[in-house]
Amino acid sequence: MEKELLKNKHRLTEEEFLQKYDASIYERSSVTVDMLIFTVMNEEEENYRKLPEKSLKLLMIKRGDHPYIAQWALPGGFVAINESVDEAAIRELKTETNVDNIYMEQLYTWGDVNRDPRTRVISCSYMALVDSASLDVRAGDDADDAVWFNVKYAVLKKEKTITEKGFILEKHIEVKLTNNADSLSATVRIIEEAEGKITKVNREIIDSKGIAFDHAKMIEYAIERLRNKIEYTDIAFNLMPELFTLTELQQVHEIILNKELLAAAFRRKIADMVIETDQFTKDAGHRPSKLYRFNPNWRNT
Amino acid sequence: MEKELLKNKHRLTEEEFLQKYDASIYERSSVTVDMLIFTVMNEEEENYRKLPEKSLKLLMIKRGDHPYIAQWALPGGFVAINESVDEAAIRELKTETNVDNIYMEQLYTWGDVNRDPRTRVISCSYMALVDSASLDVRAGDDADDAVWFNVKYAVLKKEKTITEKGFILEKHIEVKLTNNADSLSATVRIIEEAEGKITKVNREIIDSKGIAFDHAKMIEYAIERLRNKIEYTDIAFNLMPELFTLTELQQVHEIILNKELLAAAFRRKIADMVIETDQFTKDAGHRPSKLYRFNPNWRNT
DNA sequence: ATAATAGTGTCTTTCAGACAGTATAGT
DNA sequence: ACTATACTGTCTGAAAGACACTATTAT
Numbered sequence: 001m002e003k004e005l006l007k008n009k010h011r012l013t014e015e016e017f018l019q020k021y022d023a024s025i026y027e028r029s030s031v032t033v034d035m036l037i038f039t040v041m042n043e044e045e046e047n048y049r050k051l052p053e054k055s056l057k058l059l060m061i062k063r064g065d066h067p068y069i070a071q072w073a074l075p076g077g078f079v080a081i082n083e084s085v086d087e088a089a090i091r092e093l094k095t096e097t098n099v100d101n102i103y104m105e106q107l108y109t110w111g112d113v114n115r116d117p118r119t120r121v122i123s124c125s126y127m128a129l130v131d132s133a134s135l136d137v138r139a140g141d142d143a144d145d146a147v148w149f150n151v152k153y154a155v156l157k158k159e160k161t162i163t164e165k166g167f168i169l170e171k172h173i174e175v176k177l178t179n180n181a182d183s184l185s186a187t188v189r190i191i192e193e194a195e196g197k198i199t200k201v202n203r204e205i206i207d208s209k210g211i212a213f214d215h216a217k218m219i220e221y222a223i224e225r226l227r228n229k230i231e232y233t234d235i236a237f238n239l240m241p242e243l244f245t246l247t248e249l250q251q252v253h254e255i256i257l258n259k260e261l262l263a264a265a266f267r268r269k270i271a272d273m274v275i276e277t278d279q280f281t282k283d284a285g286h287r288p289s290k291l292y293r294f295n296p297n298w299r300n301t
Numbered sequence: 302m303e304k305e306l307l308k309n310k311h312r313l314t315e316e317e318f319l320q321k322y323d324a325s326i327y328e329r330s331s332v333t334v335d336m337l338i339f340t341v342m343n344e345e346e347e348n349y350r351k352l353p354e355k356s357l358k359l360l361m362i363k364r365g366d367h368p369y370i371a372q373w374a375l376p377g378g379f380v381a382i383n384e385s386v387d388e389a390a391i392r393e394l395k396t397e398t399n400v401d402n403i404y405m406e407q408l409y410t411w412g413d414v415n416r417d418p419r420t421r422v423i424s425c426s427y428m429a430l431v432d433s434a435s436l437d438v439r440a441g442d443d444a445d446d447a448v449w450f451n452v453k454y455a456v457l458k459k460e461k462t463i464t465e466k467g468f469i470l471e472k473h474i475e476v477k478l479t480n481n482a483d484s485l486s487a488t489v490r491i492i493e494e495a496e497g498k499i500t501k502v503n504r505e506i507i508d509s510k511g512i513a514f515d516h517a518k519m520i521e522y523a524i525e526r527l528r529n530k531i532e533y534t535d536i537a538f539n540l541m542p543e544l545f546t547l548t549e550l551q552q553v554h555e556i557i558l559n560k561e562l563l564a565a566a567f568r569r570k571i572a573d574m575v576i577e578t579d580q581f582t583k584d585a586g587h588r589p590s591k592l593y594r595f596n597p598n599w600r601n602t
Numbered sequence: 603a604t605a606a607t608a609g610t611g612t613c614t615t616t617c618a619g620a621c622a623g624t625a626t627a628g629t
Numbered sequence: 630a631c632t633a634t635a636c637t638g639t640c641t642g643a644a645a646g647a648c649a650c651t652a653t654t655a656t
């Protein structure tokens with residue numbers, strides 16, 4: 001190898017250089033992963049005829065220690081020195097929810113200096129979408145409580161000011177997490193500043209009730225991404241069970257997009273992404289619905 | 302504050318807990334930022350009548366020390382303990398290119414264990430788009446050479462195998478970086494494995510000539526993202542000077558998408574994103590072209 | 603029979619693709 | 630006059646929006 005012969009300005013070969021290399025001279029950050037684990041569940045129905053409503057859920061963990069003791073945080077943990085960041089995320093997902101082999105995507109890396117009062121922590125966040133049917137409801141054998149929260153996303157304020165060379169867009173987004181026992185909420189202020197070609201976005205938590213760290217920011221960001229991606233990808237199917245009706249699939253889209261869709265147009269749009277089965281739903285007080293499964297080969301052939 | 306009174310299972314208040322907290326018990330990774338700084342430049346023209354061709358450029362730095370001595374790497378550096386990851390990226394961009402206040406977006410965080418032979422390094426990559434006109438061509442006062450390379454992206458292989466429950470898609474992408482003095486290249490193998498709903502993507506460098514670390518992966522990924530985003534966002538304008546012709550704007554799209562576009566359709570599509578000026582190009586051996594500027598308010602009003 | 607959902611047919615609107623045709627500088 | 634680019638008009642076809650209409654079950 002030619003490489004072996006090259007020496008640097010101190011006349012060291014690569015081997016010699018690496019032997020002398022001391023990584024400890026710089027102070028290092030801790031790196032963690034935080035997981036945004038979403039699912040969609042049926043709410044209780046009352047009328048035997050009506051379809052059950054669905055709702056978007058997020059898994060949170062109650063903190064048993066400082067900092068933010070007794071508040072709720074996203075599941076996550078430190079990246080070990082001998083595992084990749086992705087592996088850490090998979091390990092955490094498995095530990096917290098007992099689910100593996102599921103859709104997961106890196107979201108964003110949060111690198112502000114004072115994210116954690118203990119020490120400098122850089123956090124790489126992942127979004128996971130799981131199908132509630134395949135979920136082992138006993139979420140998390142971990143010491144702390146792992147509980148599903150209902151997620152609501154509301155725009156409290158949206159104000160656009162036209163400036164000389166662009167605009168300033170200020171949005172206040174309220175994220176509400178609720179379940180039978182607890183009710184958490186946070187408001188994130190998002191300021192988008194466009195000046196000429198350059199646009200800068202800043203996210204800031206201006207109010208947080210019961211949500212630990214900067215996790216409200218991550219939740220807000222994840223919902224935005226989820227909404228965006230559901231329009232042009234097939235990620236929504238990760239929230240569906242093996243067999244599903246087209247109405248259920250539409251409901252999932254509607255919950256995430258927070259708007260109603262027209263059945264005819266929706267069915268046309270997702271037609272290629274599903275495969276008809278010969279099975280039907282039963283025991284509803286109305287016409288049965290055909291069951292479908294996901295078609296992984298919808299992009300061509 | 303109620304918070305102050307809460308004690309953990311060791312009967313410590315938050316203040317006491319934080320005082321005793323020792324972050325050094327876990328071995329920590331280093332965190333770096335790597336910058337993918339793209340621009341578009343005119344190639345030399347020959348015929349006074351013909352328009353100059355444009356080409357996509359990427360800024361690379363020649364390594365002066367081990368590891369990968371004498372190879373080329375993306376500009377980047379360690380994140381200091383007292384700066385945010387974004388700040389580190391901005392600082393590096395300024396140091397390397399003397400450009401600030403420019404479009405920059407976090408791309409992806411690369412967390413494999415053996416990315417760097419020196420020590421465990423997790424790298425957060427950023428993509429920056431700069432307008433070559435506003436660029437101080439003396440790129441980088443840093444010790445090492447900072448040089449623009451021409452970027453070419455080619456699909457060498459694309460093979461889809463339909464499996465029982467999905468498919469396997471194998472792509473080989475060749476990234477070529479060239480300039481007057483040097484010619485670098487790398488092949489990245491991308492394997493997309495879909496089984497049922499779950500799709501896993503894996504990127505691996507199967508051949509690398511002159512490109513340090515796993516940076517070929519980052520380059521490949523950045524080009525994919527750039528291609529994707531240029532279709533539905535306005536990022537392309539970050540590559541344009543203050544005033545530009547629609548043909549120039551179209552050329553930039555064509556280079557990035559690597560395909561020709563029809564002028565009529567292109568103009569319709571970007572019509573709202575630009576503002577007409579009353580200026581024209583001059584001294585071309587053909588009809589002058591109207592100059593436009595970016596319209597930051599194109600999304601509404 | 604009725605309530606409630608399942609599913610389809612089709613008219614309209616919007617928008618991208620294609621391409622011919624007109625316009626205009628510099629040499 | 631000629632060349633190369635600038636720019637527009639319009640036909641076509643694909644896809645999304647809107648909405649009415651038909652179908653089918655458990656009670």
